[in-house]
Amino acid sequence: MPKKRGADIVIDVLLEEGVDTVFGLPGGAIMEVYDALFDAPLRNILARHEQAAAHMADGYARATGKVGVVMATSGPGATNLVTGLATAYMDSIPMVAITGQVPTHYIGTDAFQEADVVGITRPITKHNFLVTDIKDLALILREAFYLARTGRPGPVLVDIPKDITQQEYDYKMPTLKDVEDALPGYKPHYEGNPVQIKKAAELIRRAKRPVLYVGGGVILGEASNELRELAELTQIPVTTTNMGKGSFDENHPLALHMLGMHGTYYANMAVYHSDLLIAVGARFDDRVTGKIDEFAPEAKIIHIDIDPASISKNITVDVPIVGDVKNVLQKLLKELKKKPVEWEDARKSWLKQIQKWKEKHPLTYQKSDKIIKPQYVIEEIYNITKGDAIISAGVGQHQMWAAMFYRYNFPRQFLNSGGLGTMGYGFPASLGAKIGKPDKTVFAIEGDGSFVMNMQDLITAVQYRLPVKVAIINNEFLGMVRQWQQLFYDSRYSSVCLAVQPDFVKLAEAMGAVGLRATKPKEVREVLKKAMEINDRPVVMDFVVDREENVLPMVPAGKSYREMIVSPKQKSEAETMYLVG
């Protein structure tokens, strides 16, 4: 084989891994790779900020299930990736980040644009590498892809000094076996212990008040069909986390929707009263459990997860099953079918009780024909897209409304930063999603605070003619912080007022996008209709909404489900505390 330049080896591996799109921004240390990209059959989406590039790669990965690739130069290019990597790491999103580094002989000399990127990103990546020898380059890159997409997925970073991208080497493409041999300690459990699966089946047969508690693992593990089969067979209601949305059709009669801090009344009541909780690809996050001592106090817990470290981390479980969720659910179904039970009879009274809870406090809000309610905007987005759009959200009140008032029915439909809670995520992620799924309508539901954190990349959307629909839920506040200040800090609105902000319509127009605005409820539908007709560039919709609307229900942080605030009338701490009979 003829010798190849390091930069060309990088491109070769990307092609070998089936990559057709990378997201990034060039700079000094990664110029050689961008030079190789120039005539490669790969496209680079030129983001205007590396953080946005990382979120684009993340959105692309979440929407397609493929590994998202982001590239940046050394120093500030790489440090700008940090938030994007941490976001992907918390939500277990498969990503590979390739960063340029100063030449090998300059490392450690405080050279221009030098930063210890491997050191900085160590705790926020599944693994990372610094390439020190061109002989290792191809193997390391292949290891990075392998690690990113197998086991519990996550972002992997490869830092390549500039001289290595410039050297030439007579290399051979490493095989999968080479990769596995290079990682002798990396052996994800896929199978699931049969004894534990048997135990789980027995608990399910005996349970009177079971609930399935489902997280993002079901989406990552492509196990939605198995989940539906299990729920329908055993007649167990399903509640999902924010990350699990889309894994189970939310219009299904067994759907309880989201649980936890902003979970539905009926989901939280069902979990609180359950005698068996089956956690599937979820990790008992504090936003889910609230006060851990009082979380599902009477339930036995079955926990299915691919990561042993997630099990019994926050809560002690009775039947842990380490394995790939799809694989484990298939085996569990097989086991359950061996000894069938009269499931419908067994669940009758439990499902009836849940129905009562659903009727008592359905997910709702106070409607208005004078002022736009943020929830109304989400409902109208749902209606106009017929529930079929991919929705990506920023972080804050609008994110929760997008989670609550859009009904998700397929996996990879709802993209948001569940773990890290990264403001500014939604819009750039929507660009990645649109690139990965060009035939889908993609909405970015953003807050006015969240959107401005990455709005510079509107120009990227215009450049690549990405017709994403950006719906800004504009309440001129950092709304979630304001809500907490109102509820827990005596309405002292410290540094949350965003009354001074750009004219989003003009801003969109200045960028070459379309800008629309609705200030009255009757204008909402019209604006959405117009937006849906535009197919050659992004649309920014400014929905001026009720400024002090709160996200409810709400379980205050660290509190028990019994302290849930259900209606907007009970605002004070005192009222909520006396909810216990």
Place this chain on the structure above:
Amino acid sequence: MVEEIKAIKVRPQPKSETRKHIIVVRVQHNFGVLTRITSLFAGRGYNIESLTVGKTHEPNVARITIVVEGNERVVEQIIKQLRRLIETLRVRDITDIPHIERELVLIKVHAGEDKARDEIMRLVNIFRAKVVDVSVDTYTIEITGDTEKIEAFIKLLKPFGLKDIARTGVLALTRESAKEGLQDNKVE
């Protein structure tokens, strides 16, 4: 609103005592692997009492012995997080498995007067330690043993005035004679 909930119920949480654990980790000996381990401890707020690293007979495999204090729950998390590192080959908590535990310590102690010199020599003999350097007013002593023995020896030397101490940290190997105890701490 949540009137269906009549009485406060609490999930029973298992209790366990805090004690010293010896964790043995075998890793691929790549550069940066030690940083990964120490930053894992630092980032999650676990306290390392001692940590020793060395090559093994196998190429590119290093062995790390870590002593930590914690209850079962914390130690289980530590072990799982260590296993999660890509370069980790094997992790074992050998605290409750029969094992040999040794630490090597160099101690520089004041020994100016004859009386002190005699007394220190007696202790050195009793503890089967060794004087490895002598100056006009100090002895430097080498001692190996388990933590208990070392602590006892240091305590007895303290009144003479300690000038400096260098400790390797604990090294440990399981006893081959107790092979049936050698099971990996699996989650399941």
